[in-house]
Amino acid sequence: MNRLSIPSWAFLLVTVSAVPTLADDPVVAGRALVQMYCTDCHATEMTGDSPLPIAPRFRELYLRYDVEDLAEALVEGIVTAHPEMPQFEFDPEQATAIIAYLKTLEPHSVEADQQQGPSQ
Template sequence: MKPLTRSCLVLACISTAAVAQSGRVQRGFTFAQTNCSQCHAIGRVGESPIPEAPPFRTLHTRYPIESLAEAFAEGITTGHPSMPQFQLDPAQINDLLAYLDSVQD
């Protein structure tokens, strides 16, 4: 394979991965906006509507973000007092984790 062809192929793969990651982040944002924003600040700025609900951008100071996958799969039953129980499917978990990674301070 010629170097130019190989470079184009590598760039195409990177671009495809970036588009896939972007889709996961967008789907994670949509989930967070629909299910979490009533209590949590879900963006890079702002305060949580409920003070006990940590802003998503600071979750990494409490938990390694990747460690939340198990909690999302099993159903989060703890958190702030008014937090509803959620149990996410694997695709939703990947999307939400991608979004959480994208907003960390």
């Protein structure tokens, strides 16, 4: 039987507790997921170019897709026409978190904010 030493348990506990949970904040969890799985190829923040030039910047995905519609593809496995893109499959909660994060990258017009009225 393999047993972890006390320092190993402490490291594991600190590592697990440092990962944001979906219940804490889906946007934070979604950002962590895209940073973990997507930043090697895609620009995943409000600025910067994608490391892989053919990979779309996440802040511009709304120009190609209704970002909400990507949830199903995230769960079933995104498959693209270019071979460099690995196939990822996320659970529904992870997909929801990723979508929540992607929505924060979309521009919000002043006009749309004025139509919604003051925040409560």
